[in-house]
Amino acid sequence: MSLDKATVAKIAHLARIKVPDEELESLAGELSQILTFVEQLNEVDTKDVPPMTSVAAQKLRRRKDEVTDGGYAAQVLSNGPETAEGFFVVPKVVE
């Protein structure tokens, strides 16, 4: 599998990572190398094999849907790069 520059640019956009144009070419090469490496999985017969969803032989626990923790907005906000009046501040979003 070989990725071209346009595909890498598209993935980078989906992942919200800014990749400078001059790096797209080399990145496409590296990612293609990895995808070529993983292609060997096609040799494995996986007919009727369930995809693993949990490695531990246990079901996910359930609990009551109730509030058990919280009430400390100041701590939640304490690491925010920009906050105001109990909120995180982001650039204006106008679609």
Added chain:
Amino acid sequence: MTALTHLTMAEALDGLAKKEFTAVELTEAHVRAVEAVRPFNIFITETPDAALSMAKASDERRAKGSAGPMDGLPIAVKDLFCTKGVATTAGSHILDGFKPEYESTVTSQLWRDGAVMLGKVNLDEFAMGSATITAHQGETVSPWSPGAPGAWDRKIVAGGSSGGSAAAIAARAALGATGTDTGGSIRQPAGYTGTVGIKPTYGRCSRWGIVAYASSLDQAGPMTRTVEDAAIMLRSMCGFDPKDSTSVDMPVPDFRAALTGDIRGLRVGIPKEYRVEGLSSEIAALWDQGIAWLKEAGAVPVEISLPHTKYALAAYYIIAPAEASSNLARYDGVRYGLRVEGGNLKEMYENTRGAGFGKEVQRRILIGTYVLSAGYYDAYYNKARQVRTRIKWDFDEAFKSCDVILTPTAPSTPFAIGEKMDDPVQMYLIDVYTVPVNLAGLPAMSVPAGLGADGLPLGLQLIGRPFDEETLLRVGQVVEKAANFTAVPPFVA
């Protein structure tokens, strides 16, 4: 008397109990050692003040007769564990300035049991790597590097991603350290530095408060200089935690009590598929030596087959990046860490993540995004999860005819910084023996077993049945005793 920094945890606990020295004295010696290892770039954050006040409190507890199982033992914490009020970086620029408001479950249990925090140690960025060379804070140099600090010809890697943890212990700057292991990140650095590292069964240690890489594979574990110390530290780290939905509600055994030395009749599986291309002849010889040691102790070697071994790395390099691309979506410049402004919200996200993540992290996020994208999900991600099931089945089948599995920890000896760096796939191959274990969720450990021709340490890996860390430790100690690994690195603090 042995220098305080050269004691094992078991010896230190003994000395503290007999009042041969205080926790404050033990900690002061280690704080000096932490300063002495600065040229190796092991610690990202040193916390000497916290260490000394924790040591003082430990002495007070001991005087009152209420000392915990690790009381007064100075340890280092991989900088992937959130520590309240102490910077937690994950080795990444994107977590600049982040000081958690909470403590990870694993570290809180260590402090509950009396351990003393010396500081936070280096790793590969977001634990993605095998050499501790990708952190924003720079690479860690192994104390096994030949030559005087600062005048090295070859700077040997400490392995990764828990390379700071491994280097700190090997250099005698901490009695133990926490590590995390997603594809070998505890065992491989332990092997590279002549130390002991355990990745427990998935679900044994809570993942709560540990910066996530690939959640279905990540496990925390202890790194120490002896198997007995690993047993001591593992007990404090394990335990059910309702805050981690995959934490397993099982009693934690007294792992130290499992160290009986008696492995008579135990069946030791030797996987034939692990004789891979690229396995160095001296490691193959060490592996044979390990089999001989266990045989002498009364165990019975059995050849086993793990037919899907060769596909483990490929499955891992789909599953881990897929989970990482999802886990790392949270670093968006809004709630913590770095923000790089842009013309609008989307640009701010892209600028922040472009500047904040290093190259290897970006590669893995991009691969993960690709294999999860519409049209490729089945071909890549689902296929990898099916192969993962087959790898797990291989182990289930193998454990019908053996009780524990013996393999090398890594196929080659530690390399120097600058080597193996052009081709990401070459670097991935180092984890060929460790990755299958994470995919199958099994417990495994690395025990130092000898030195290679280049004078660098080599490790052997033991793999156990789910939740059978006790057998692992028991066999591990037999290997440790037979190997009698007494070598110390050229530099010790």
